[in-house]
């Protein structure tokens with residue numbers, strides 16, 4: 702149990718705050734971000750606990766992808782704080798971020814047409830121990846098994862998404878930023894990806910998910926942040942999502 706220092710007599714709210722602080726793997730605080738002169742993030746503030754699946758929900762153009770890109774350092778013009786495992790990472794150069802065990806699966810997936818499945822899988826360097834081996838990957842994504850020599854872009858959209866996730870898992874990343882993994886995929890594939898992410902959660906991985914498919918998001922997430930015009934405007938725990946649908950729909954304009 703954590704000690705409450707320097708306060709000798711520990712009141713419950715302070716103790717709970719201490720616990721919450723200790724459990725946050727990622728803290729994003731008042732994050733502002735720009736593309737050139739275009740100010741897109743206006744003070745994003747949210748946190749992610751170890752082992753959680755947290756979503757960023759919001760209308761098109763709200764700034765969800767930009768938030769992931771700002772965490773990875775792809776968006777360079779940023780202000781505010783991004784703290785990972787208690788250390789500031791906003792001042793790190795982009796190429797150092799993956800070496801913290803943070804993996805990014807972008808919306809466009811980035812599967813190389815000129816490389817086969819195995820070559821695509823082996824492309825990024827292993828950044829941390831504990832990454833998944835090829836057999837483990839094929840167990841998680843059976844659709845990829847036996848496809849080693851298939852050119853990456855000969856795979857279906859769903860299989861390419863699986864390959865994009867698998868490639869990051871092989872690196873040893875245990876904090877994954879996942880941008881719209883279900884976009885354009887058939888419901889049966891969406892279910893398979895949901896099942897895979899649940900397995901990853903059971904193994905203790907932490908995931909930040911940008912997602913438009915609410916049913917999918919609700920089937921795996923612990924908490925949801927609603928983003929509007931580059932700022933978090935609401936937080937909804939997954940267990941109260943069904944009762945919060947009117948509120949959420951008004952944000953999403955559904």
Ligand SMILES: Nc1ncnc2c1ncn2[C@@H]1O[C@H](COP(=O)(O)OP(=O)(O)OP(=O)(O)O)[C@@H](O)[C@H]1O
Nearest residue numbers: 736739741759760761762763764765766767768911
């Ligand atoms: N490379 C870029 N250069 C300039 N502006 C950009 C760039 N990428 C995105 N934007 C703008 O930044 C804003 C936020 O975009 P972002 O992609 O983060 O939104 P999003 O919430 O992820 O929405 P979507 O679901 O459409 O991807 C939008 O106004 C978008 O037009």
